[in-house]
Amino acid sequence: MKQYPATLIPGDGIGPEVVEATRRILDATGVAFDWEVTHAGASMFKAGVPSGVPKDTIESIARTRLVLKGPLETPVGFGEKSANVTLRKLFETYGNIRPVKEFPGVTTPFSGRGLDFVVVRENVEDLYAGIEHMQTPGVAQCLKLISRKGCEKIIRLGFELARAEGRRSVHCATKANIMKMTEGLMKRTFEEIAKDYPDLRAEHIIIDNCAHQLAKKPEQFEVIITTNMNGDIISDLGSGLIGGLGFAPSANIGEGIAIFEAVHGSAPKYAGKDVANPTAVLLSGVLMLRHLGEMEAALKVENAVLATLEEGKTVPRDVPGVKEPAGTTAFADAVIANFGKKPSRLEARVSTPLKLPNFSKSPVRVRPKVRRTLGCDIFVEADTSSEVLGRFLEDHASVGGLKLKMISNRGTQVYPSKGAETDCVDQWRCRFLAVDGTLPGPEKLAAFLTEIEKAGWRWMHIEKLEEFDGTAGFTKAQGED
Numbered sequence: 001m002k003q004y005p006a007t008l009i010p011g012d013g014i015g016p017e018v019v020e021a022t023r024r025i026l027d028a029t030g031v032a033f034d035w036e037v038t039h040a041g042a043s044m045f046k047a048g049v050p051s052g053v054p055k056d057t058i059e060s061i062a063r064t065r066l067v068l069k070g071p072l073e074t075p076v077g078f079g080e081k082s083a084n085v086t087l088r089k090l091f092e093t094y095g096n097i098r099p100v101k102e103f104p105g106v107t108t109p110f111s112g113r114g115l116d117f118v119v120v121r122e123n124v125e126d127l128y129a130g131i132e133h134m135q136t137p138g139v140a141q142c143l144k145l146i147s148r149k150g151c152e153k154i155i156r157l158g159f160e161l162a163r164a165e166g167r168r169s170v171h172c173a174t175k176a177n178i179m180k181m182t183e184g185l186m187k188r189t190f191e192e193i194a195k196d197y198p199d200l201r202a203e204h205i206i207i208d209n210c211a212h213q214l215a216k217k218p219e220q221f222e223v224i225i226t227t228n229m230n231g232d233i234i235s236d237l238g239s240g241l242i243g244g245l246g247f248a249p250s251a252n253i254g255e256g257i258a259i260f261e262a263v264h265g266s267a268p269k270y271a272g273k274d275v276a277n278p279t280a281v282l283l284s285g286v287l288m289l290r291h292l293g294e295m296e297a298a299l300k301v302e303n304a305v306l307a308t309l310e311e312g313k314t315v316p317r318d319v320p321g322v323k324e325p326a327g328t329t330a331f332a333d334a335v336i337a338n339f340g341k342k343p344s345r346l347e348a349r350v351s352t353p354l355k356l357p358n359f360s361k362s363p364v365r366v367r368p369k370v371r372r373t374l375g376c377d378i379f380v381e382a383d384t385s386s387e388v389l390g391r392f393l394e395d396h397a398s399v400g401g402l403k404l405k406m407i408s409n410r411g412t413q414v415y416p417s418k419g420a421e422t423d424c425v426d427q428w429r430c431r432f433l434a435v436d437g438t439l440p441g442p443e444k445l446a447a448f449l450t451e452i453e454k455a456g457w458r459w460m461h462i463e464k465l466e467e468f469d470g471t472a473g474f475t476k477a478q479g480e481d
């Protein structure tokens with residue numbers, strides 16, 4: 001019989017209880033797992049492992065390529081990274097699949113409407129790349145990095161998932177109307193790649209309207225592909241529609257690797273009390289069985305969970321209306337006892353194996369035919385007025401072969417003034433165009449930066465203003481012509 005080596009991370013808080021319940025149920029299906037138990041999270045931070053993920057856990061995952069994990073606590077504060085994000089990034093699990101499906105016996109204001117959609121969330125880029133800087137002591141910055149390659153990977157995963165599950169439509173939810181470069185790249189890539197999937201209806205929706213539609217008419221969605229932070233938020237919203245975080249599973253998918261975990265965290269107030277709902281991790285285990293192609297076992301577990309919830313005799317405390325809630329262990333026992341049963345309605349969805357697209361590991365360079373550097377934005381920390389700064393920069397920019405186009409503060413043009421009542425802070429984005437049409441070399445720029453520093457101000461960073469094939473690679477400030 002085939003045996004699957006798998007890394008098992010019990011996690012923090014309620015993690016060990018809900019993961020153990022899941023392990024018992026998976027083992028009871030007869031599918032043979034060879035579990036390697038390793039640790040990450042709070043205990044590892046306490047033991048002095050700065051990432052929260054020790055070497056033996058990394059080695060185990062690199063070997064098994066298959067992980068069932070409990071939630072990991074994230075320390076709040078400077079210097080420490082989330083161990084969850086570390087795992088996702090270390091193994092490049094670029095796709096986070098979060099199904100949202102109505103449960104029989106779990107009554108919510110949406111019951112009876114047949115909610116059944118999946119959020120396909122980009123999992124490693126966006127603001128969660130965690131590249132943050134204090135630009136001045138009073139102004140913080142987080143880089144929102146979105147790549148064409150990252151977009152293509154998550155979009156193809158979303159379309160392939162839709163096909164594997166026999167869906168008919170796919171939405172892409174972005175904030176492309178405001179963030180035209182970053183979120184816009186996701187939208188543009190979606191519209192391009194949708195052409196390869198003519199059997200599926202592809203539609204773009206603005207993320208805030210998506211949230212509104214999810215609260216109003218969630219049954220209209222089947223698959224929602226979205227960027228990292230949008231996906232984080234709308235998938236929690238989705239779990240709220242079907243009973244709460246105790247019911248929301250997820251799969252982190254990479255190339256030849258997958259990490260299965262609940263959407264929820266360590267719920268510390270319930271830790272060690274045998275009261276947490278294991279359904280979310282349990283259904284993550286179902287996703288794991290499907291990932292392995294063990295479709296029959298996956299269907300058996302999912303239908304047993306649904307039948308147990310529908311019966312309502314032995315169900316956890318977060319099932320609305322439950323009078324005598326069952327503990328984590330008792331619920332897991334009831335699910336095993338219900339193997340072979342199906343709910344009378346809302347059965348598990350039958351799916352075929354997901355065909356994961358193959359992507360080259362080599363760095364992708366997107367090469368335009370023509371590229372021009374028109375100038376640069378220099379970000380300056382200065383405790384002065386826009387007028388004083390503006391006049392100084394106009395007088396000295398020629399040292400750098402530049403001429404000042406405008407200055408913005410918090411995204412709005414303040415010099416030359418257009419009358420905006422901007423509440424200015426000490427971080428100024430100063431936009432320069434090259435005098436002779438090309439950005440001068442670093443020596444000239446350095447001379448200009450020295451002038452700025454001699455005036456008693458500080459420069460923080462420089463962004464080039466690029467044009468690719470005639471299209472500007474930068475946005476204008478509010479009010480900029």
Ligand code: NAP
Nearest residue numbers: 070071072073074084245246263264265266267276277318
């Ligand atoms: P949380 O642990 O998800 O808990 C929030 C609330 O959700 C709980 O108070 C409880 O609601 C409900 N809940 C969550 N899981 C449940 C379950 N299995 N059964 C029943 N109810 C459940 O969120 P948090 O309190 O914001 O985060 C705690 C820690 O977990 C933080 O350190 C956070 O960083 C971490 N975290 C880790 C992950 C991960 O490992 N992937 C994900 C999210 C958060 P009621 O109070 O209404 O009963």
